[in-house]
Amino acid sequence: MHDVLVIGGGIVGQVTAIKLAETGARVVIVDAAQNSGSTANAGSLHVQMQSRFMRLYPDQVRNIEASLPFYVAAVQEWGLLDQKYGSFELVRKGGLMLAEDEGQMAFLEKKMEREARHGVSVELLDRSALDRIAPWLGPQIIGAELCRDEGKLNPLAANKRLRAAAETLGIEHRTDQILRLESLPDSVEAIGLQGRYRADRMVVAAAWGAGALTHDLGVTIPSRAEPLHMNITEACETQINHLVQHAERSITLKQFATGQIVIGGGWAARDRGRYEIPAVDHASILGNVALAAQLVPSISGIRVIRTWAGMNTTADGASIIGPLPGHARVVMAVPGDAGYTLGPLVAGLAVDCVQGSGLAAEALSFSPARFAA
Amino acid sequence: MQMPDPSFTFDGTPIPIKPGASVAAALTDQGHRAFRQSANGNARGIFCGMGVCQDCLVTIDGVPNRRACMSAARDGAKVETQVAFPSLKGAVVAPPPEAARILEPDVAIIGGGAGGLAAAIAARRAGASVVVLDERKVPGGQYYKQSTGLPPIDRQQQEGAELFREALDSGAEIIGSVEVWGAFDGPLFIADLEGRALVVRPRTAIIATGAYERPTVAPGWTLPGVMTTGAAQTLWRSYRTLPGRRIAVCGSGPLNAQVALELADGGAEVSVVAEAAAAPWHHPLAGLRATLLDPGLVRKGLGMLQGLRRHGIPMAYNTRLHRIEEADGALRMVLRDQRGNETSSIVDAICMNIGFEPQNEILRLLGADMAYDKTFGHLRCSRDEGMQTSIPCLYAVGDCTGLGGAPAARLEGEIAGKTAAAQLGCGDAYDLFAQKRSLKRHRLFQKALWQMYDVAPYSLSNMPSETIICRCEEITLGQITEGLSAATGHVGTLKRATRVGMGRCQGRYCGPISTRLVAAATDKPVDDRSHFAPRVPIKPVSIASILAAQEALNESA
CATH class of the missing domain: 3.50.50.60 (FAD/NAD(P)-binding domain)
Incomplete structure (x- = not known):
């Protein structure tokens, strides 16, 4: 029997397993290898509140705002991981949220004040200040909010290096789809399509799949898969250092160390069920890329070479971390919005719970107790 | 400097243009084989000749990454060697003059x-x-x-x-x-x-x-001057350009002999046609069946073999490409027959085709x-x-x-x-x-x-680990083998672990190989789902063109 069974081998599951194995625990990861968000992630390290999220889920903005210090801490956690296991091609040059009119500037100013109150390093820039750091922006951009805490990394490199670290630590990886969980008096068991997995404790790092797993244990977590679309160009000279977003429209744009530009930001892909990868819709590639071309006109001559779609996870905006009510051996580890950014931090908090030190005081509001009937 | 008329410049050198020529054909005519630099600093040139491989990229009038094989040569154009990381400043494209x-x-x-x-x-x-x-x-x-x-x-x-x-x-x-x-x-x-x-x-x-075309993957197959047989045929048939003076052909299938003969008739010195399969007379039943079904085509095929003999071009049966090396501005092609005997020849261009x-x-x-x-x-x-x-x-x-x-x-x-x-x-x-x-x-x-031919996928197990499999990302067989042991399951997993198939050609050459390697490693049969997921864009597309399509669809909505 293993000490800890981790369900889900994405960024949260992998880092959870590594942290536990480093303290000597025998850990097994069971991953369904179906539409994992981490393998499709585009590597933005988000800190400032995303205008897209505020627009789509206004009722969840309070949760996000309260979580702001965690985003700052999460990026710092990424920095530590990068030093230990990298390189993940991590760059922390900050993120720009662009405004095209006075209304958008006013929105950013208000947002900035709220973020500053939670310890985020933010500043409002006018066009002349922007010209010094981002001269490639389109002429219609009048200003931007700069968030110094933001950055980017290459998730392919991060996933690969963390997986290698996990292998070195002797963490076992199994591919199986877990169907249900059983909480026994002295252990926990997960029943999968291929087999049954028993352990002393369990971490549910199953992102959008978490809700279905915990339902039978009496806790209804509203986790949902939200398929999102992304684009990548061929390589060009590195010029774009910042993570670029917009005050009103859905976009993230950044340049990888390979010279390639990644364009995403929450445009929808089409869900085809958990056994199929999501389909790319024409409206998303057209709308997403056209918007990028308007904001950064100098990319118009380079070519998009690939698009893909991956699952983002949404629940109520905040992370879900800690023991499941009534099932102390089952620890939840599901990040809130921008799950890849939050992943390592969430993993660390979940590890505290597995090791018995309980959920950190400042994270108590993330407890799954809020979903218990 | 006297400019021939009509002409374009390539890195400043005037290049005359024959009527209807592509940029690739005009450059090949003047003996230029290296068109671009890869991210690792390796030279690349025309390979597929049909817009698939994305290896013949050049900068035309400041716009980077244009396929020389698909671009018409225009009088007065400024063509440059494509650098791996072009500046964004030069890449601004004016919106198309005509509406969508x-x-x-x-x-x-x-x-x-x-x-x-x-x-x-x-x-x-x-x-x-x-x-x-x-x-x-x-x-x-x-x-x-x-x-x-x-x-x-x-x-x-x-x-x-x-x-x-x-x-x-x-x-x-x-x-x-x-x-x-x-x-x-x-x-x-x-x-x-x-x-x-x-x-x-x-x-x-x-x-x-x-x-x-499916190429015969072997060490050196990415060198400029090495191209598919169809690419050489396009150069000749569409543009009356020979891929080089001295040529060798390898792989399997009737296209190789046909193109060897066409190039020889056009004045090229073809040193050998290497055919992976045994000679046709070793497949008497299949030969008979083919003759009965289409005597005309079989006669044409026999005529091609006769034509090769007339030119003194040997057909080397049971012989495969072993490796290609650079040799004083030319290429040394090393062939190996089924007994392990190696022969080599020095040529300007190598044509390869082993199925489709x-x-x-x-x-x-x-x-x-x-x-x-x-x-x-x-x-x-x-x-x-x-x-x-x-x-x-x-x-x-x-x-x-x-x-x-x-x-x-x-x-x-x-x-x-x-x-x-x-x-x-x-x-x-x-x-x-x-x-x-x-x-x-x-x-x-x-x-x-x-x-009568041998176009079934062949084993790569005896190939040196430094052989490039993914042309675009320059991923070697060794890296793929290493990736296979770390990331089993699906070719998509292998892709994310190694970057195989992540380049401009979108895995058209390395994809089928990687798919079979994953299938062998996981002991699963190959099917549609074991390939890379199909994704748009089908071919790389400029952001300016996407913008134009978006505006057109918005207006029509």
């Missing part, structure tokens, strides 16, 4: 080769409105290989010219230089027409996108059912008797459905064109017995023909 076009024909045909043109004629004659979209300036496809401005070189090219003329006369609208980069449910096709956006919403689509890969991207994107064909090592698209795929109103003809050859493609085109039109209420599809009978015969002929 939105077309809504009864039948849209993607690909203007033998199958596509035959389908167009049949559908149009039945009364349907027809639009044909083709990648090349002049349609005809890879079999008929048309040229601009030059008279037909032989019967094959003449036949293509006649078919093209017939399609034009039928009243079908045929648009060249169109890169279809998007295929979506509907169907909805989005394409680039020299920077201008083209949106096509047909009632029915016939996919006739043909095939591209269907260009089935649109079919896979739209979800048409596929099955893996072990003999050819590629997917075959399932179709009914009328060439309709598993997706309603989506037809497919020719080599994009699995290798079948041009005569079969033409018959399938006729059948699909007529059936698709009938389905739309134009004419009927009753009288197709003759075509179906001929098609059956052609398919039997193909079966017999390929038994």
Whole structure:
């Protein structure tokens, strides 16, 4: 029997397993290898509140705002991981949220004040200040909010290096789809399509799949898969250092160390069920890329070479971390919005719970107790 | 400096332009083989000659990453070696001068080769409105290989010219230089027409996108001067350009001997044609069957072998490419026969072809059912008797459905064109017995023909680990093997772990190889789902062109 069974081998599951194995625990990861968000992630390290999220889920903005210090801490956690296991091609040059009119500037100013109150390093820039750091922006951009805490990394490199670290630590990886969980008096068991997995404790790092797993244990977590679309160009000279977003429209744009530009930001892909990868819709590639071309006109001559779609996870905006009510051996580890950014931090908090030190005081509001009937 | 007229400059050197020449042909004519620098600093040049491999990229008038093989040479243009990381400053493209076009024909045909043109004629004659979209300036496809401005070189090219003329006369609208980069449910096709956006919403689509060549992967296969046999044939047939003075050909299949002879007739010194299979007389039954089914084609094949003998070009049977090395501005090709004996020759260009890969991207994107064909090592698209795929109103003809050859493609085109039109209420599809009978015969002929060659996937296990498998990302066999041990499961996992298939050609050469390696490592059979997921854009597309398409669709909404 293993000490800890981790369900889900994405960024949260992998880092959870590594942290536990480093303290000597025998850990097994069971991953369904179906539409994992981490393998499709585009590597933005988000800190400032995303205008897209505020627009789509206004009722969840309070949760996000309260979580702001965690985003700052999460990026710092990424920095530590990068030093230990990298390189993940991590760059922390900050993120720009662009405004095209006075209304958008006013929105950013208000947002900035709220973020500053939670310890985020933010500043409002006018066009002349922007010209010094981002001269490639389109002429219609009048200003931007700069968030110094933001950055980017290459998730392919991060996933690969963390997986290698996990292998070195002797963490076992199994591919199986877990169907249900059983909480026994002295252990926990997960029943999968291929087999049954028993352990002393369990971490549910199953992102959008978490809700279905915990339902039978009496806790209804509203986790949902939200398929999102992304684009990548061929390589060009590195010029774009910042993570670029917009005050009103859905976009993230950044340049990888390979010279390639990644364009995403929450445009929808089409869900085809958990056994199929999501389909790319024409409206998303057209709308997403056209918007990028308007904001950064100098990319118009380079070519998009690939698009893909991956699952983002949404629940109520905040992370879900800690023991499941009534099932102390089952620890939840599901990040809130921008799950890849939050992943390592969430993993660390979940590890505290597995090791018995309980959920950190400042994270108590993330407890799954809020979903218990 | 006296500039020849007409001409362009390549890194400042004047390059004369023959009528209708592509940039690649004009550069090759002047002995230039290296067109771009890879990210690792390696030189690359023309390889596929048909817009697939993305290796012949050059900067034209400041715009980076233009395919030299698909770009017409223009008088006064400034062409430069493509650097790996072009500056964004030079990449700003002016919006296209003309508005986007939105077309809504009864039948849209993607690909203007033998199958596509035959389908167009049949559908149009039945009364349907027809639009044909083709990648090349002049349609005809890879079999008929048309040229601009030059008279037909032989019967094959003449036949293509006649078919093209017939399609034009039928009243079908045929648009060249169109890169279809998007295929979506509907169907909805989005394409680039020299920077201008083209949106096509047909009632029915016939996919006739043909095939591209499978190379003989070996150390050195990415060196400039090494190209597919079809690329060399295009240089000669479409542009009357020889890929080099001294040439060697390797792989398997009838195209190699044909092109060797054409190049020799054109004045090249062909040192050898290496054929992986045994000589045809070692397959007497298959030979007899082929002769009975199509005596004309067999006679043509024998004539080619005779032609090679006349030129003194040896056919080396049971012989494969072992490696290619640079040798004083030329290439040393090392061949190895089944006994392990090595022979080498010094040449300027090496042509390779060992079978074909269907260009089935649109079919896979739209979800048409596929099955893996072990003999050819590629997917075959399932179709009914009328060439309709598993997706309603989506037809497919020719080599994009699995290798079948041009005569079969033409018959399938006729059948699909007529059936698709009938389905739309134009004419009927009753009288197709003759075509179906001929098609059956052609398919039997193909079966017999390929038994005499060896195009089944071959093992890479004896190849040095530093052999490049993914041309674009420069990923070696060793890296892939390492990735296989760390990331098992699916080729998509291997891709994320190693970057294999992440480059501009979108895995067209390394994809089939990686898929088979993963299948072998996981002990699973190959099927449609074991390949890279189909994704738009089908070919790399400029952001300016996407912007133009978006504006056009917004206005029409």
